[in-house]
Amino acid sequence: MVAAFDGIPSLYIADGHHRAASAARARTEVSSRALAGASLGDGADASTMLAVAFPHDQVQILPYNRSVKDLGGLSSGEFLKAIAERFDLSPGPAMPARRGEIAMYFDGRWQTLRPRVPADPSDPIGALDVSVLQDQLLAPILKIADVRTDKRIDFVGGARGTGELQNLVDRGQAAVAFSLYPVGVADLIAVSGAGAIMPPKSTWFEPKLRDGLLIHLI
Structure with a gap:
């Protein structure tokens, strides 16, 4: 599945721009805290976000x-x-x-x-x-x-x-x-x-x- 997505040149956010922006800010903040040595808890991963992708001709x-x-x-x-x-x-x-x-x-x-x-x-x-x-x-x-x-x-x-x-x-x-x-x-x-x-x-x-x-x- 990862390889399949690697072949997609671009993804466009059609809905959820504010949520995506919040996720990007959270990633920056969490990364800064991690570099400072703060504990993020088990399983914490701010580098990913939940999304669903549709082909352009199915939207x-x-x-x-x-x-x-x-x-x-x-x-x-x-x-x-x-x-x-x-x-x-x-x-x-x-x-x-x-x-x-x-x-x-x-x-x-x-x-x-x-x-x-x-x-x-x-x-x-x-x-x-x-x-x-x-x-x-x-x-x-x-x-x-x-x-x-x-x-x-x-x-x-x-x-x-x-x-x-x-x-x-x-x-x-x-x-x-x-x-x-x-x-x-x-x-x-x-x-x-x-x-x-x-x-x-x-x-x-x-x-x-x-x-x-x-x-x-x-």
Whole structure:
């Protein structure tokens, strides 16, 4: 098995980046303590971590969609006018048909948004639809600068479907919702190859391991 893994040129972390970073920090700390002569206990090994590896063609990436609670003080007309300055709008389906399109549910109907200024394809992050949505709509129009901390935005994993987005708006729990075309595995590899980090909440990976599948008593 070790020899088989030695033949794999690269492994990419698709999920669990924070856990991997914590494991790396723990390895550094434990190694420092060991060099200082500290006892680590029987069987302690900080050089390994638990992971499951999937071939790239057996991983499905679903979109991570967005809903926004309010329009940031804009009226419906002002909101649509601001969008029309940056995007071409037309009636469309709940799921974007292709990359470069964003589906928006607002005022009881789905519309397709296409940016008037296309993203730079040479920028692996800026070319992502999730970045276009953030850079051209969420930040400048709805004033959501950081999706990680702004309480006005919620994320809806692709496994929950676009019906959940529509329900949130129809029930008054959100003012507008956005459905994205899923990121491809090649996009993730390109971002990693550039030494960059994927935008927050940009991928929903399937399959996911069952919680409690592996348990280790401490």
